[in-house]
Amino acid sequence: MSPDGLDPQVWPASTVVGPDGAVSVAGVDLRAVAAEHGTPVYVLDEDDFRARARTFRAAFTEAFAAIGTEVDVYYAGKAFLCTAVARWAVEEGLRIDTATGGELAVALRAGVPGPDIGLHGNNKSDAEIDRALEAGVGRVVIDSLPEVARVAEAVRRYRARHPEAMLRRAPVMVRVTTGVHAGGHEYISTAHEDQKFGLSVAGGQALAGLRAVLDHPELELLGVHSHIGSQILDPSGFEVAARTILDLRAELAAVTGHLVAEVDLGGGYGVAYLPGEVPLDPSRIAKDVARVVQDACADLHTPVPRISVEPGRAIVGPTTLTLYTVGTVKPVTVDAAGPDGTGSFTRTYVSVDGGMSDNLRPALYGAHYTAAVVSRRGSPGTVRARVVGKHCESGDILVHDVALPADVAAGDLLAVPVTGAYGRSMASNYNHVPRPPVVAVRAGGTRVIVRRETEDDLLALDVG
Structure with a gap:
């Protein structure tokens, strides 16, 4: 104080x-x-926003460089997004994560390059998917089994509109739910089974979704995505989720021979709202999760993947x-x-x-x-x-x-x-x-x- x-x-x-x-x-x-x-x-x-963005980028870059891999830090635009904030984030070395066509429109209006944008959403419209492909976004995060075929069909529509274009496949990730329940309120805990986001690891849907992507030649499977909640102050949830995702990655490789190159561990890092509360320290969480990733990959005899994370509240809140x-x-x-x-x-x-x-x-x-x-x-x-x-x-x-x-x-x-x-x-x-x-x-x-x-x-x- x-x-x-x-x-x-x-x-x-x-x-x-x-x-x-x-x-x-x-x-x-x-x-x-x-x-x-x-x-x-x-x-x-503004300077506080920029400093927090740099802190997250530096903390995760350093922690994962120590175990031989790279990190992309996406600013989670759902926390607050406008064109100025999107530009600040990109200027500080972050990418932009969007959850709707409207957020995508703001990022594009800000001049964020398509490859530096990700598109989430549990119920994307065809128009949103089409716009993402037109913009050349770096990844579309698939949230359900039916969406696999829908994104593949969107690629075919794109090719029909642009026969001269070079888009061969749409880069996608598959969002999975790990069963880890973390966050300050049930509505903001997003990885337990009984909720609308992602495909369940325990129920076998996650593996089925990943295999379905590999079965569609229009899609390029970048990796596995997880987000366990918001306003999380205990790092253990991230550690358990990371190990679960890496197990799934190894299982997919054993079944199909395809080892995905990237794992996204989401965001949800908690902040202090009341005097005396202690926020989650970026350096600590980065080092703790890097250690878990390194140990899990060693146990599974798989190379360490590229990592991405998505802080939003912790940067702008x-x-x-x-x-x-x-x-x-x-x-x-x-x-x-x-x-x-x-x-x-x-x-x-x-x-x-x-x-x-x-x-x-x-x-x-x-x-x-x-x-x-x-x-x-x-x-x-x-x-x-x-x-x-x-x-x-x-x-x-x-x-x-x-x-x-x-x-x-x-x-x-x-x-x-x-x-x-x-x-x-x-x-x-x-x-x-x-x-x-x-x-x-x-x-x-x-x-x-x-x-x-x-x-x-x-x-x-x-x-x-």
Whole structure:
């Protein structure tokens, strides 16, 4: 914990609290951000994003070079993607992972080369697959047995449209589920059997899917893909999943004679959301997984494959805070056991000018965040507060429980950190509230990288 009470694991790296209690990020006073761009607003520290991208690339490159192989780090665009962020990621040596045609469109608009893009999705449309082939993406991640034939058919359509083109085969990976259940919530644990993603290793579907790809001359099998969940803070899940995938790789080679060259271990690396939490260290996880890969391949008498990983939240999440203006402040007496053991306590409801439309995770997952008044130094005393939004829902809660200055009042600026991942990506227009802008801060300056939606934008879709 820093002397000013803001845990550096939670706030953007360049966060500084001034003598008057006002907070700045990248040399920009958040009061100035609010004055220029309004609230709510996502404030993204560009240098912090770039540094985290470099850290992941360096950590995995070094760890796997030590066991004689190479690594590709894909930035998982689903966490947050816009053209500026895609360019930053590529400039720092990362590739881009997309999960829909829309994310693919953003990456292409950003100028990301096709070979540096991957396309995921459990229910890709024919149009999305066609567009991926037209763009020359580096890999299409197949998610089901029927998709094998569909991608092969898309290759035939491509050849018919472009008889002069050089596309001989589509580069694909097959996503498998390893049975490893990891992550902060059931909905974000994506490798147990009873869910929509991938082909089961235990059920034999994974091996069948891999063999089906090899049976289609239109497809080039690059490797095996796995993603075990999100917000994972225990590295053991990655280690178990890696060994399971390498066993499958060896089994495929024994059955067909084809040893795939690459294994993708996915992402899901956890970050700190609350003061005192400890994020997963990139260097540690890279070394731990590299050790498991090396040992498993030695046991299986197979060469070490090329590795790819897909961090998203761990790169962008902590780089961003959401800045709000406080409106209604309402003390509420709660008839329940309070912290002092008495039969009731007072909770102060602090309403802000955003809410579940700019951060759905608390309502969707029960995710927990912290908050701070960032426009001034508050009174020494604190109140037990709940930060809520302006939407017509009792579940419109941004921060369930946080100590705020006892004199918190309308007009104060309040910031919620670690909103870079899935804040803007999951944002909606519920209650017809326009989505906030994303403002990048760097070296004392600001730049809008995603503009604020307006009521005109909303009404433009309403054709009457």
